[in-house]
Amino acid sequence: MAVKVSHLKPTFTAPAAVYLPGDGGAHERVDFEVHFKRQPGRERDALNDRYLKGEIKNAELLDEIVVGWRGFNDEAGQPVPYSHEERREAEAEYSGVESAMVVSWYDHAFIHQREAAVKNSKAPSLTTSAPTTQTATS
Numbered sequence: 001m002a003v004k005v006s007h008l009k010p011t012f013t014a015p016a017a018v019y020l021p022g023d024g025g026a027h028e029r030v031d032f033e034v035h036f037k038r039q040p041g042r043e044r045d046a047l048n049d050r051y052l053k054g055e056i057k058n059a060e061l062l063d064e065i066v067v068g069w070r071g072f073n074d075e076a077g078q079p080v081p082y083s084h085e086e087r088r089e090a091e092a093e094y095s096g097v098e099s100a101m102v103v104s105w106y107d108h109a110f111i112h113q114r115e116a117a118v119k120n121s122k123a124p125s126l127t128t129s130a131p132t133t134q135t136a137t138s
Helices: 041-052 058-065 084-093 097-109 113-121
Strands: 011-021 027-037 066-070
Touching: 011 066, 011 097, 027 058, 027 097, 041 058, 058 066, 058 084, 058 097, 066 084, 084 097
Parallel strands: none
Antiparallel strands: 011 027, 027 066
């Protein structure tokens, strides 16, 4: 019998940000969300291996793992539906979009379990603006 975690969706959403040139040498941060295909570990690791060996580039990797996005609008302010072609056009117009998506996948699909537990347990401090981390005695 194979284990099945029933409450997981076949996709997961992760934040991404691309930095574009702004005035005075500053950079404009554009935040968006990427909808990734949830993959079995072996499939994910095989894609990672091909990417690291240079067998596939950003565009080919994203063709395999991205199923949607949110945060990009057209001239009329309407959401632009995701497609591989639309993503490639966005990359051609705003260099860095695909790199931001790849970074988001690596940041969110390969997280170490202990790091995730620490990240999810941070609570705002009552005395400072810095987050606090749970310890074995708290």
